[in-house]
Amino acid sequence: MSHLSERLAQLKSENRAAFIAYLPAGFPTVEKSKAAIEVLVKNGVDIVEIGFPYSDPIMDGPIIQEAADIALANGTGASEVLEILGFTTNLKVPAVVMTYWNPIEQYGISKFADAIKSANGSGVITPDLSLEEANPWIRESDRAGINNIFVAAPSSAPERLSQVASACSGFVYAASLMGVTGTRTSVSSSAKDLVSRIRESVQTPVCVGLGVSTPEQAKEVASYADGVIVGSALIRVLLEQPDFETGLKELAVLTKSLAEGIRQAR
Amino acid sequence: MSTTAETANSTYLSSFPLGHFGEYGGRFVPEALVAALDELAQMHIQTQADPTFIAELDELHRTYSGRPSIITEAKRFSAYAGGARIILKREDLNHTGSHKINNVLGQALLTKRMGKSRVIAETGAGQHGVATATAAALMGLECVVYMGEEDTKRQALNVARMKLLGAQVVPVTSGSRTLKDAINEAMRDWVTNVADTHYILGTVAGPHPFPTMVRDFHRIIGDEARAQVLELTGKLPDAVLACVGGGSNAIGIFYPFIQDASVRLIGLEAGGDGIETGRHASAISGGRPGVLHGARSYMLQDKNGQTRESHSISAGLDYPGVGPEHSYLHDIGRAEYRPITDKEAMEAFSLLSRTEGIIPAIETAHALAGAMKVGNELGPNSTLLINLSGRGDKDVETAANYFENLKM
Numbered sequence: 001m002s003h004l005s006e007r008l009a010q011l012k013s014e015n016r017a018a019f020i021a022y023l024p025a026g027f028p029t030v031e032k033s034k035a036a037i038e039v040l041v042k043n044g045v046d047i048v049e050i051g052f053p054y055s056d057p058i059m060d061g062p063i064i065q066e067a068a069d070i071a072l073a074n075g076t077g078a079s080e081v082l083e084i085l086g087f088t089t090n091l092k093v094p095a096v097v098m099t100y101w102n103p104i105e106q107y108g109i110s111k112f113a114d115a116i117k118s119a120n121g122s123g124v125i126t127p128d129l130s131l132e133e134a135n136p137w138i139r140e141s142d143r144a145g146i147n148n149i150f151v152a153a154p155s156s157a158p159e160r161l162s163q164v165a166s167a168c169s170g171f172v173y174a175a176s177l178m179g180v181t182g183t184r185t186s187v188s189s190s191a192k193d194l195v196s197r198i199r200e201s202v203q204t205p206v207c208v209g210l211g212v213s214t215p216e217q218a219k220e221v222a223s224y225a226d227g228v229i230v231g232s233a234l235i236r237v238l239l240e241q242p243d244f245e246t247g248l249k250e251l252a253v254l255t256k257s258l259a260e261g262i263r264q265a266r
Numbered sequence: 267m268s269t270t271a272e273t274a275n276s277t278y279l280s281s282f283p284l285g286h287f288g289e290y291g292g293r294f295v296p297e298a299l300v301a302a303l304d305e306l307a308q309m310h311i312q313t314q315a316d317p318t319f320i321a322e323l324d325e326l327h328r329t330y331s332g333r334p335s336i337i338t339e340a341k342r343f344s345a346y347a348g349g350a351r352i353i354l355k356r357e358d359l360n361h362t363g364s365h366k367i368n369n370v371l372g373q374a375l376l377t378k379r380m381g382k383s384r385v386i387a388e389t390g391a392g393q394h395g396v397a398t399a400t401a402a403a404l405m406g407l408e409c410v411v412y413m414g415e416e417d418t419k420r421q422a423l424n425v426a427r428m429k430l431l432g433a434q435v436v437p438v439t440s441g442s443r444t445l446k447d448a449i450n451e452a453m454r455d456w457v458t459n460v461a462d463t464h465y466i467l468g469t470v471a472g473p474h475p476f477p478t479m480v481r482d483f484h485r486i487i488g489d490e491a492r493a494q495v496l497e498l499t500g501k502l503p504d505a506v507l508a509c510v511g512g513g514s515n516a517i518g519i520f521y522p523f524i525q526d527a528s529v530r531l532i533g534l535e536a537g538g539d540g541i542e543t544g545r546h547a548s549a550i551s552g553g554r555p556g557v558l559h560g561a562r563s564y565m566l567q568d569k570n571g572q573t574r575e576s577h578s579i580s581a582g583l584d585y586p587g588v589g590p591e592h593s594y595l596h597d598i599g600r601a602e603y604r605p606i607t608d609k610e611a612m613e614a615f616s617l618l619s620r621t622e623g624i625i626p627a628i629e630t631a632h633a634l635a636g637a638m639k640v641g642n643e644l645g646p647n648s649t650l651l652i653n654l655s656g657r658g659d660k661d662v663e664t665a666a667n668y669f670e671n672l673k674m
Contacts, residue, residue, distance in 0.1 A: 054572065055573040056446065056450050056559070056573050057450075058295075058450050058453040058454060058559075059296045059454075059457065061454070062440075065440055069440075069441075072572060077569070077570035077572075078570055101294050102557040102567070102571040103570055105556060105557060105562075105571065106556060106570060107571070127296055128294050128295055128296055128560075130293045130294055130295055130473075132283075132292065132293055133293060150297065152297060153297040154298075155297075155298050155300075155302070155460065155461075156297060157301060160301070175296075175297070175298060178457060178458055178459075178460060178461070179457055179458040180454045180457055
């Protein structure tokens with residue numbers, strides 16, 4: 001069982017949802033992204049999702065695009081992503097990598113799965129790896145003993161949704177709405193519906209992402225999902241502040257309030 | 267005439283799962299798009315065999331875009347191509363000025379069939395955007411076109427045309443601000459609005475069914491040209507040439523010739539400043555396989571799998587990827603792909619204008635520069651069929667600046 005699965009099981013026994021935070025590796029620099037991850041972990045994040053910055057992130061809105069551009073301009077590649085993954089797991093927090101498919105394919109599918117395992121990573125989220133193309137990756141991630149997490153969407157018909165959910169290990173990533181990452185003023189009503197549809201076919205925990213940005217939204221989602229994924233809202237804090245130190249302080253404040261919201265949900 | 271090609275071609279890819287061309291193609295997309303792609307794939311197969319749909323599209327071709335397009339023998343240009351017999355397939359004479367309309371009319375009809383009311387498109391040179399805006403106007407569909415900010419400057423005339431046609435043009439300011447980023451932005455729109463929106467992808471790239479469907483809408487170029495050349499010369503051409511960005515005009519003219527083993531198929535990629543400089547847009551000649559925009563194909567990328575920026579004087583070829591069927595045709599040796607530099611393309615642009623009174627698109631000029639080389643290699647007894655994919659009105663300013671700078 002991965003550290004990720006253990007943590008999710010433990011939180012389930014405590015009757016609360018997990019707080020999963022996303023940050024792109026190397027944003028704004030390798031060292032600063034480590035500092036930001038430390039702030040997240042100290043202020044109540046249960047699981048860290050490390051983004052592999054990519055040149056053509058079609059599932060991401062403007063905030064993550066901007067952060068990824070900064071990370072790429074700093075030369076962030078596979079070795080930096082893996083370094084930050086190792087740093088994160090050393091903080092005794094379960095961590096996964098979220099990456100578009102081409103960086104895995106170019107690194108080498110088998111080699112990438114092994115490298116995630118070596119860095120003590122629990123698994124990989126692949127937002128653009130369609131099920132039809134996923135067999136080589138599922139095989140290698142199973143062999144390496146890491147989780148493979150796919151993104152389920154509200155548009156999927158029941159049979160398809162069941163196939164996607166069944167292919168996931170660790171957790172099922174439920175996209176709260178039809179759209180890209182980013183902050184939204186409210187969480188779509190399709191999220192709750194999607195979570196219950198997924199639970200009809202699998203026992204795997206279901207975590208909700210896309211558009212969750214305020215403590216109120218986090219609390220709402222945490223009342224029914226096994227985990228709440230927040231990304232853009234955290235990155236926005238770092239992008240908006242004039243200097244990184246102030247950004248980290250603001251990040252701590254937001255992280256703490258999101259964690260409180262999640263803990264008050266049930 | 268196309269029956270033979272059809273029967274033969276049905277076996278050419280039959281050993282692969284639908285949407286796959288050897289190891290290329292496939293579908294690498296957010297799950298949110300899968301249902302829409304499945305619907306589209308099914309609709310495509312259904313309508314290919316639906317006499318009502320076929321008749322409807324055929325009427326639009328004949329009465330709206332002006333098909334069949336003619337062939338023109340370029341007798342004076344021939345002197346610069348080793349004396350080879352040069353036959354131009356005049357897609358530049360289609361309504362809106364390029365081959366792009368063939369695909370757009372087909373996909374716009376599909377949009378109506380699927381009950382969707384809004385279309386989006388990406389565009390580089392603006393030809394696909396203009397064609398999409400045109401079809402949207404004709405069929406009463408809302409239309410949004412994504413165009414890299416860089417390209418809105420290079421192709422200002424086409425921006426104005428799209429706006430006149432009632433489309434909204436969104437300049438894309440992310441990444442390299444060219445075609446690749448316009449596709450990213452269109453994909454993001456589609457993921458969000460897929461319930462009422464169809465994405466009219468303009469080339470034979472992208473996730474299944476786009477490479478197959480767009481090819482099927484463009485094969486009319488090759489079907490017509492094959493018959494026209496046979497009628498004119500009594501034999502098949504020795505080579506068929508076309509420029510390749512994403513590769514839609516090339517696959518359209520190549521496809522019906524694939525089983526004609528004696529016919530060489532030659533795709534001309536944008537070599538920019540030269541492959542050796544790294545500043546080019548030649549995915550096959552200067553790239554390696556990877557996944558971009560939903561499919562596996564040759565592409566320009568760094569060691570981490572990040573897409574590299576492409577460079578070309580031609581906005582329509584300035585794309586770091588290429589359609590997956592071209593990657594397959596390259597690997598099995600059925601088609602050849604060669605780079606043409608900006609300089610070679612502009613010489614051919616000027617030559618065709620002066621010798622034949624036809625100003626080609628700069629994209630198309632790459633194919634003409636290829637014809638000059640291949641004609642010299644094959645000699646005066648050879649016949650070359652070239653897809654004259656678009657006209658150069660949109661490029662007059664770029665060309666004027668280019669030749670003006672040369673004088674300095």
